[in-house]
Amino acid sequence: xxxxxxxxxxxxxxxxxxxxxxxxxxxxxxxxxxxxxxxxxxxxxxxxxxxxxxxxxxxxxxxxxxxxxxxxxxxxxxxxxxxxxxxxxxxxxxxxxxxxxxxxxxxxxxxxxxxxxxxxxxxxxxxxxxx
Numbered sequence: 225x226x227x228x229x230x231x232x233x234x235x236x237x238x239x240x241x242x243x244x245x246x247x248x249x250x251x252x253x254x255x256x257x258x259x260x261x262x263x264x265x266x267x268x269x270x271x272x273x274x275x276x277x278x279x280x281x282x283x284x285x286x287x288x289x290x291x292x293x294x295x296x297x298x299x300x301x302x303x304x305x306x307x308x309x310x311x312x313x314x315x316x317x318x319x320x321x322x323x324x325x326x327x328x329x330x331x332x333x334x335x336x337x338x339x340x341x342x343x344x345x346x347x348x349x350x351x352x353x354x355x
Contacts, residue, residue, distance in 0.1 A: 257281070260326040274315035277326065277347065284328045285312050287344040298344045301334070305351055308338075312347065325350045 260280055270276040277284055287298045299311040304318070327348045334342035 258328045262324050265320050273318040300344045301346045304349045
């Protein structure tokens with residue numbers, strides 16, 4: 225009985241450890257959940273940034289909850305090279321050509337950096353090459 229219990233326990237541990245994370249054989253860096261790189265952008269063929277973000281990081285486009293001040297649904301805001309463009313609908317008119325990176329800034333950080341109106345975060349698009 226003890227032998228069977230040990231065998232079952234070892235089998236369960238082996239199965240759990242093999243399922244926990246896929247084995248990576250390449251040395252490529254892991255993609256961040258908060259960044260879309262120029263390499264990621266070049267690997268796609270989307271004609272606008274909205275479709276690109278929807279395919280690669282669809283959660284960025286979803287506002288979570290309501291604004292606390294007026295209890296209305298809020299919006300994730302979009303910035304291009306430190307200029308506010310508006311809501312995520314502005315991404316539909318932007319071409320991915322020339323974009324060096326796209327970052328998602330969480331609501332707390334966005335509110336601290338740009339003030340009220342960023343209660344659902346911000347998508348920051350950079351056309352400059354970062355050094």
